[in-house]
Amino acid sequence: MSVDTADAPRQGSGAAQEAARRRTFAVISHPDAGKSTLTEALALHSQAISSAGAVHGKGDRRGVTSDWMAMEQDRGISITSAALRIDYEGRVLNLLDTPGHADFSEDTYRVLSAVDCAIMLLDSAKGLEPQTLKLFDVCRARKMPVITFVNKWDRPGREPLELLDEIEQRIGLRPTPLNWPVGIAGDFRGLIDRRSDGQYTKLTRTPGGAKKALEEPMSAEEAAETEQEAWTQSQEEIELLEALGADFDVESFLAGESSPVLFGAALSNFGVGQLLEAVVNLAPAPAAKEDVEGKPREVGKPFSGQVFKMQANMDKNHRDRMAFVRVSSGRFERGMVLTHAETGRPFATKYTQAVFGSDRTTIEEAFPGDVIALVNAQALSVGDTLYDGPKVVFPPIPSFAPEHFAVARAVDAGKYKQFQRGIAQLDAEGVVQVLTSDVRGEQAPVLAAVGPLQFDVVRHRMAEEFRSPIEASPLEYSVARRTDEDSAPGLHSLSGAEVLRRRSDGELLVLVNNKWRLRVIERDHPELFMEALLAGG
Ligand code: G4P
Helix, strand or coil: CCCHHCCCCCCCCCHHHHHHHHEEEECCCCCCCCCCHHHHHHHHCCCCCCCCCCCCCCCCCCCCCCCCCHHHHHCCCCCCCCEEEEEEEEEEEECCCCCCCCCHHHHHHHHHHHEEEEEEEEEECECCCCCHHHHHHHHHHHHCCCEEEEEECCCCHHHHHHHHHHHHHHHHCEEEEEEEEEECCCCCCEEECCCCCEEEEEEEEHHHHHHCCCCCEEEEHHHHHHCHHHHHHHHHHHHHHHHHCCCCCHHHHCCCCCCEECCCEHCCCHHHHHHHHHHHHHHCCCCCCECCCCCEEEECCCECCCCCCEEEECCCCCCCCEEEEEEEEEECCCCCCEEEEECCCEEECCCEEECCCCCCEEEEEECCEEEEEEECCCCCCCCCCCEECCCCCCCCCCEECEEEEEEEECCCCCCCHHHHHHHCCCCCCCCEEEECCCCCCCCEEEECCCCCCCHHHHHHHHCCCCCCCCCEECCCEEEEEECCCHHHHHCCCCCEEEEEEECCCCCCEEEEEHHHHHHHHHHHHHHHCCCCCCCCC
């Protein structure tokens, strides 16, 4: 990546070099596959944090899980997402958190627009699970490189070849194992590194249940003697992989067509080092991002970044709103006055933070691939661009297919103005999508969300922040498709379907009871236009 010297006075020093040593990624997984454990293990492995259990708390584990909102505290779950910075061997790894449980929301998807690579984390006994598949859809749509980590190999699970077959058959991603387990899931002996002449690392659990397993390198002869049958079997499997040509291939990996696979156990920190190495060596560094006209903004150019997430009310004492920005180019320096591309207005960045969970540290500078949190960001919305120097506008972040719908009504009709203002604000922030129709009227907009918890967020904020408590009554729809003016009347007249307009972009959406009903409509009315929305649809 070249640094354009024409912009030199405005750009921070070494943005391109700093970009080259960064890796920005997220973990996609189904709840309970071990994302928190893996995050902790990755951080621990690189010694980013000093004590185990400090990353992502669950239950009794004290962590830095986001606890900004009272609601989150009540539920003990994380609704928000932020970035964890891991310094590792001269590299900076930014691990963005993707909320996963009942709190699954559009934010979860949007995080994926801010990363360059994903780790697909699978439970060895369960393989591909629904939430993983949904998130993978977003990765596929963006042609994002995906590294697969098969976790919990210390517990009984499926055959490794069967898992690879599932990945290839169900999602069309060609698996190329980087390491191979010796011993079946549940009788985990060690790992063969397929890329370094088959070097073997034996796993020895430390006595007394200590978390970290001991990794002991062993020669092939020694391994054959120690592991016996398990060794022979894994050698046969490796020969099979070779015959199938399941070898790592950079080009197809970067195109999102093949995926390097690693086996391990996050809980015992086994295979985690190899995963870190894979992220460092294989995941792409931040690269030029295309603007709305398709013109690339090189990483060495003056500052630019895009808001991928908004967070409100994190501090009970301040009604502040925080914008999470992924830096695309240049050097960010605290105090810079940037331009908000959508309005042309200046945006002062006096207060800038790096945030992970409730840990906030003020940051002084940031480079491409980093995530910064701007406070007092009332003027910003998800997808907005901020820049310094030559103007740039990045394409909007796509909306994702909602699966939950509810009609919102102001509890107190006298507060209608506050109601309108609040709903418009939450729509602009991307907390929910707001749909309206002449039939329902402006006073009863339909809220659409990827996860049902978003309605609780809306209820809470409407009451606390906008002083207009609402009722949100669920609707019996679970599928949304894009449609057009010609097909709208026909679809609207069918039972189990309703057409509404999305306020943010004027798009017409048809909501349908369920997938079964959708299939019937598609079969009986092929003339009516319906198109899937991105992910989840
Ligand atoms: P999540 O964030 O993806 O939801 O998963 P989390 O890390 O919380 O892990 C879910 C459960 O799986 C936890 O057990 C965790 O200890 C376990 N786990 C994660 N990685 C491994 C692994 O490599 N091997 C084994 N055997 N277990 C693993 P839990 O009983 O639900 O919680 P806890 O009581 O251990 O905290």
